[in-house]
Structures are given as C-alpha cells and as structure tokens.
Amino acid sequence: MDVNMKKSRSAEEVNSEDTRKGPWSVEEDTLLQNYVATHGDGRWNSVARCAGLKRSGKSCRLRWLNYLRPDVRRGNITLQEQITILDLHSRWGNRWSKIARHLPGRTDNEIKNYWRTRVLKQARNLKCDVDSEQFKDALRYVWMPRLIERIEPSSETHHPPPVSLFELHPNPTPSLHHQNGLHGSCSGSNALDSSSAKLETPLEPEDMGHNNVSVPGVCENMNDRDVEQGNITLPFAGGDSMESLWDDENLWLMQQLCDDLEIKDNFLA
DNA sequence: AAGGTGTACAACCGCACTCAT
DNA sequence: CATGAGTGCGGTTGTACACCT
Incomplete structure (x- = not known):
C-alpha cells in the first residue's frame, strides 16, 4: 500500500x-x-x-x-438478463461494472452476487471449476443456445438427442465461432457443428487474456467495442421471463459436456 | 416447534486510479 | 513532480430469511 x-x-x-x-x-x-x-x-x-x-x-x-438510486432494479433477474450476463462474462470475465452497464438498472453488485450464488453453485454441483474450459464451453455451446431457443418465440421446440457432446464437438476451441446463426433455429447440439466454425474477429487489446468468445448465434457478429459502447442492444435485454436457467435438463446436458471434455482432456494429456 | 443448514443479498474492505492543488 | 481527496472496482464477509430434518 x-x-x-x-x-x-x-x-x-x-x-x-x-x-x-x-x-x-x-x-x-x-x-x-x-x-x-x-x-x-x-x-x-x-x-x-x-x-x-x-x-x-x-x-x-x-x-x-x-x-x-431511482432507476435501480432489484430482484428477479430475467432469463434474458441471465443470458446477457453469461455472454458478457464469457467476453470480459469478472468485469462486473462493465457488464452492469449493459443491463439497465442492474448494479455490478447484484450481477456479482448472481454469479457467485447461482453460476458458481452450479459449477460446484457439476464438479467443474467455473474457470475451466469445460464449464465455459458447456455454458457457451449447450446452455446458452438452449436458452436462446426458449426465448425466441418463433422457434420450434426441439431437444437435443442424448448423445455424447464430445462426438458432436470433438474440438471445442474457445477461439472458434459458428457461422450458422442460431437465432430461432439452433439446438444446443447442432450448435456444436465444428465443420462450420470460423475464426473469431481480432480481439480488443484490453480483452486479451480473457476468455474472449461469444456464444454462437448470440453476439457473433458483434464487435466488442460496439457492445462496450452500447451501439448494439443484446437480443435479450429487457425480457420479463423469470424462468431459471438451472433446470434439470440443462444441468444434465452440462454435466454431460463437462464429463466429455474432461475425458478428452485426459486423453490428450 | 426448534434447531441446523443453505441461499440471497447488502454492505464492507482493500486496492488502484484520477484529478486538483 | 508530489501529495491528498475522491471515486470506482472486485473480492469478501455478515446476516436475514427460507427451507429442511
């Protein structure tokens, strides 16, 4: 000091x-x-x-x-807000105040609390390290696409088959993006089609060192500066769904992906 | 009903940064 | 340039409440 x-x-x-x-x-x-x-x-x-x-x-x-503060919103973090938090956290890490700026009325403290009480808890339940690539990939490639699917009112409801996600996505590399947009059409497993993956646009210097990946179909055409400057409205901002991300089906899929990625890592080690 | 446990959230702490003097 | 006040941020802790046994 x-x-x-x-x-x-x-x-x-x-x-x-x-x-x-x-x-x-x-x-x-x-x-x-x-x-x-x-x-x-x-x-x-x-x-x-x-x-x-x-x-x-x-x-x-x-x-x-x-x-x-008069404009502060408390409690009832919506499904859309949850996804926004997950996506922005995957870009920026624990930059709570930065994330909060993209959630009108939400404070950095509330988002931080949400992350610690919900996301970390689920990571513990899944026996994943929240900073591990397994958990991050599971969030990106399974959890969030499924939630987007639920949010999109026009999308058809169909669930991914109970197959190994390792088979579907044998090389889940954080620097990959997927060209087939997922708005209203993706399922979690389809989103893992690595044959359509492309390299991400260059990173912002300040984001180097973070796990700088967008969720397929969520923000893949966005550039971080646009998001930062508020030039882009995240597709789920302001929804009113109170649905929880953490239902049994999603947890099962997450566990599956965590297990698969762990097996793969052990194999390659 | 009572005690134990877990969860969610409010608040504090330490540090780093900016800016005026 | 050095200093001090103010502010912002992320990590951590404390506690009220809900739930379970």
Missing part, C-alpha cells in the same frame, strides 16, 4: 468512532435520498457530512448506487 492510502485511511480512522456501519435504517435512507435530491450526488464525503449521516462517503455512495 502506498503512502497516500495510509494517510487517507488514517484520516478515516480518526472518525471511525463516529462512523456507523452495517445495515441502513429507514431514517438514514431518507436523509441520503433527500440530500441527493436537493444537492445531487458526488463528493460523497461531503454528502455524508452535510446530510448529517454518520456514515463514510464510500458507504453513502454504495447505498445510493445499489439501493436508493
């Missing part, structure tokens, strides 16, 4: 006796809301002082951004 940090922290510590922590009371919320409504946000240390709150500026900022 640098000298600045030590100094700024010691300044905070001077007031630590007066500073409240823990859950916010209704009164505190009201004080903060009224103050921001009158004076605007920013300069959070001043806000904390002037509003008569015995809170740190950081705490006020966090409370405002994650809870009190």
Whole structure:
C-alpha cells in the first residue's frame, strides 16, 4: 500500500468512532435520498457530512448506487438478463461494472452476487471449476443456445438427442465461432457443428487474456467495442421471463459436456 | 416447534486510479 | 513532480430469511 492510502485511511480512522456501519435504517435512507435530491450526488464525503449521516462517503455512495438510486432494479433477474450476463462474462470475465452497464438498472453488485450464488453453485454441483474450459464451453455451446431457443418465440421446440457432446464437438476451441446463426433455429447440439466454425474477429487489446468468445448465434457478429459502447442492444435485454436457467435438463446436458471434455482432456494429456 | 443448514443479498474492505492543488 | 481527496472496482464477509430434518 502506498503512502497516500495510509494517510487517507488514517484520516478515516480518526472518525471511525463516529462512523456507523452495517445495515441502513429507514431514517438514514431518507436523509441520503433527500440530500441527493436537493444537492445531487458526488463528493460523497461531503454528502455524508452535510446530510448529517454518520456514515463514510464510500458507504453513502454504495447505498445510493445499489439501493436508493431511482432507476435501480432489484430482484428477479430475467432469463434474458441471465443470458446477457453469461455472454458478457464469457467476453470480459469478472468485469462486473462493465457488464452492469449493459443491463439497465442492474448494479455490478447484484450481477456479482448472481454469479457467485447461482453460476458458481452450479459449477460446484457439476464438479467443474467455473474457470475451466469445460464449464465455459458447456455454458457457451449447450446452455446458452438452449436458452436462446426458449426465448425466441418463433422457434420450434426441439431437444437435443442424448448423445455424447464430445462426438458432436470433438474440438471445442474457445477461439472458434459458428457461422450458422442460431437465432430461432439452433439446438444446443447442432450448435456444436465444428465443420462450420470460423475464426473469431481480432480481439480488443484490453480483452486479451480473457476468455474472449461469444456464444454462437448470440453476439457473433458483434464487435466488442460496439457492445462496450452500447451501439448494439443484446437480443435479450429487457425480457420479463423469470424462468431459471438451472433446470434439470440443462444441468444434465452440462454435466454431460463437462464429463466429455474432461475425458478428452485426459486423453490428450 | 426448534434447531441446523443453505441461499440471497447488502454492505464492507482493500486496492488502484484520477484529478486538483 | 508530489501529495491528498475522491471515486470506482472486485473480492469478501455478515446476516436475514427460507427451507429442511
């Protein structure tokens, strides 16, 4: 830690006796809301002082951004939003605030919580490392296409046959994309047809090192800069489905793919 | 009904960065 | 250029609540 940090922290510590922590009371919320409504946000240390709150500026900022802000949406992450999170996470990794910018009304904290409580939990259930290629490929090539299929109202409902996904996709390479768009027509297993795979467009420099792959048929024609700049609306933003991604059938498929990829990795090792 | 356990979410912490002075 | 305040971000922890036995 640098000298600045030590100094700024010691300044905070001077007031630590007066500073409240823990859950916010209704009164505190009201004080903060009224103050921001009158004076605007920013300069959070001043806000904390002037509003008569015995809170740190950081705490006020966090409370405002994650809870009190008028446009914040809480709870009920829709199916569409879940897929958006999965896709953007596959591009950018744990860049929660960046992902949150593409989900109007959602906060980085909420998305992070969603990831940790739902996605990590499922990875544990599947005995997959969430950072493993197995899990990522399973998400990309099975889970998300199936969810897209459900979302697209015009698509026909058909389920992939219970065959080895290893056979269908013997070389699931993260740098591959699929040319056959999946909007309304793909099934999870069909999406794995590696014969139609193509190389991805060049990576953005800042995304190098992340697992930079879009889900087939989801964002394959998008360039990350467009997504980042909001030039492209993700196809599922704003839906109202509360359906969970984590149903038994999808879990079975995920387990299948994880197992297949593990077998393949062991074989090649 | 009571206690244990798991889950979801709010909040905190540490660090890094920006910007004004 | 150095310093300090403010802010943003990602990781982690605490806790209320639901569910199970």
